[in-house]
Amino acid sequence: MVDYDEAIGFNTVKTGKHITRLLNSRLKPYNLTAEQWTVLKRLDQQGDSSQKRLAEASDKDQATLTKILDLLESHAFIERVKNPNDRRSFLVCLTPKGRELTKSIYTVIEEIFEQIVAGLSTEELSNYQDVLRKIIHNIQDIKD
Amino acid sequence: MVDYDEAIGFNTVKTGKHITRLLNSRLKPYNLTAEQWTVLKRLDQQGDSSQKRLAEASDKDQATLTKILDLLESHAFIERVKNPNDRRSFLVCLTPKGRELTKSIYTVIEEIFEQIVAGLSTEELSNYQDVLRKIIHNIQDIKD
DNA sequence: TAAATATAATTTGTGCACTAATTATTTTTA
DNA sequence: TAAAAATAATTAGTGCACAAATTATATTTA
Numbered sequence: 001m002v003d004y005d006e007a008i009g010f011n012t013v014k015t016g017k018h019i020t021r022l023l024n025s026r027l028k029p030y031n032l033t034a035e036q037w038t039v040l041k042r043l044d045q046q047g048d049s050s051q052k053r054l055a056e057a058s059d060k061d062q063a064t065l066t067k068i069l070d071l072l073e074s075h076a077f078i079e080r081v082k083n084p085n086d087r088r089s090f091l092v093c094l095t096p097k098g099r100e101l102t103k104s105i106y107t108v109i110e111e112i113f114e115q116i117v118a119g120l121s122t123e124e125l126s127n128y129q130d131v132l133r134k135i136i137h138n139i140q141d142i143k144d
Numbered sequence: 145m146v147d148y149d150e151a152i153g154f155n156t157v158k159t160g161k162h163i164t165r166l167l168n169s170r171l172k173p174y175n176l177t178a179e180q181w182t183v184l185k186r187l188d189q190q191g192d193s194s195q196k197r198l199a200e201a202s203d204k205d206q207a208t209l210t211k212i213l214d215l216l217e218s219h220a221f222i223e224r225v226k227n228p229n230d231r232r233s234f235l236v237c238l239t240p241k242g243r244e245l246t247k248s249i250y251t252v253i254e255e256i257f258e259q260i261v262a263g264l265s266t267e268e269l270s271n272y273q274d275v276l277r278k279i280i281h282n283i284q285d286i287k288d
Numbered sequence: 289t290a291a292a293t294a295t296a297a298t299t300t301g302t303g304c305a306c307t308a309a310t311t312a313t314t315t316t317t318a
Numbered sequence: 319t320a321a322a323a324a325t326a327a328t329t330a331g332t333g334c335a336c337a338a339a340t341t342a343t344a345t346t347t348a
Contacts, residue, residue: 004257016160088296113148
């Protein structure tokens with residue numbers, strides 16, 4: 001009988017933690033953490049966004065995102081602009097400084113991941129992604 | 145060009161988070177969190193242990209474990225006993241209450257994971273585990 | 289159209305994860 | 319064997335994740 005709590009649960013969380021920690025150590029010289037990078041990346045990908053939309057895209061809750069944005073704003077990587085269409089919300093925008101930084105971090109991140117996936121075949125990684133997708137899907141089904 | 149930051153990094157962390165959140169919601173009636181369960185499970189598996197050994201076995205740092213143990217101790221699930229062989233350390237022990245709880249949680253956890261892995265073949269899950277193992281191994285090599 | 293309901297962002301409180309520093313104790317070095 | 323170095327556990331500080339509550343604003347209902 002396979003112990004999935006261990007094999008899937010603990011080990012997925014552990015792997016995620018170690019990836020995050022590695023990224024954090026490499027991003028430290030840029031005054032960035034892995035979580036903050038996720039937010040910058042989403043802003044770069046989808047353009048100026050409301051916080052709600054940003055939270056959804058980066059899989060973070062509103063409360064957590066507020067804190068992360070506060071930090072990014074304090075470093076002048078982003079700014080919050082009043083949303084002309086809805087006074088309850090802001091549009092979050094990359095500053096020129098933030099845009100410049102984001103561009104250079106793509107390279108840093110890419111190099112790290114080349115090391116992280118070294119020795120794994122395209123097929124192995126593709127299968128891995130399928131399983132991740134199915135697990136997330138299963139969890140969402142349980143919740144409904 | 146596959147974006148491994150997204151496909152592997154973000155999605156592994158996301159999946160881990162969602163598993164943890166699901167477990168937390170199911171363990172809440174027992175006054176337990178997923179992380180606390182990990183510690184109880186390790187104690188059950190390896191018997192009375194020093195904090196250092198427990199931290200290693202549960203992939204937590206000493207500081208974090210201290211806090212988790214404080215909570216478990218406050219609920220009388222565990223107790224810290226002076227280590228007769230080394231005055232710098234304690235032996236952490238399950239109380240009868242904690243042992244009883246641990247036994248019943250195994251069943252709860254097993255049912256959740258049956259749902260989490262539903263529809264995934266033994267082979268798929270086995271391959272998934274292999275990739276996790278290799279990623280962790282790669283990360284450890286990078287650190288050395 | 290006014291009232292009821294829902295929503296965006298923030299704050300508060302709690303539980304983790306991580307690093308650095310600290311104190312008492314043990315181990316190693318010279 | 320005394321001094322230096324290492325170690326176990328804890329504390330303090332910072333960054334997240336999550337749930338609940340709150341306030342101003344938008345949407346829906348009757």
